Amino acid sequence: MSLGKNIENRCKELGIGTKELSELANIPYTTVRDIVLGKSNPSIDKVKKISIALHTTIDKLVFDDDVSEDDELKLLFIEISRMKNENKKTAKNMLKALIVQNKSQELRI
Template sequence: MEIGKRIKSLRKEKKLSLKQLSERTGISISFLSDIENERSTPSLERTKDIAQALNTTVSYLLGEGRGPENSSKLPEQTAGEEIRYLLGKPELKLVLEELKHFEDWDETDRAELFYYLKAKRLIRTKKK
């Protein structure tokens, strides 16, 4: 299921209209409609806004996380594990090592990197 279909399904499950979701996110009704109908792809920032309004995670909307949850925050350990998994290629490990002290990053920084990597993978998958 694509991101737009997940958003639409979750919005309907929560019995929200496009107008209500628009009011919660600050995103226009027409853009939300375009997203739900796969005519547009939201930015990572907009995806975060939608996830928060629907009480779920960005990871879920991207099709790779657990189902809807009570919080849009990803536990610190899970974010770190996911980032390590996604950066499994040797050349990317070197980049991560260059960043130094990844283990000392706070949960917000780890989650932000995690969401970015997930979004990039989704975009790359859609291009194929």
């Protein structure tokens, strides 16, 4: 499938349109529309912004590669890194608590 078709399909999965995607990716609507319609070959920077906005990887958009669990975790960490400091601290504390819980479960086995 083409980049444009993959973007369109991911938008459908998320229930968003190209207008909302353009706002999330901070790319002009006409540019996003042209990419989706196959009228434009975007720069890697634009593909990166689109992949972040769609919570997926560049590989998934360009090559149709499935997103692994590790890739999904990386995407979540990218989103956390973009948060305000207070929200980052909360996410960090939640992760620490999950790790401690997991470690204690491992010790019981």
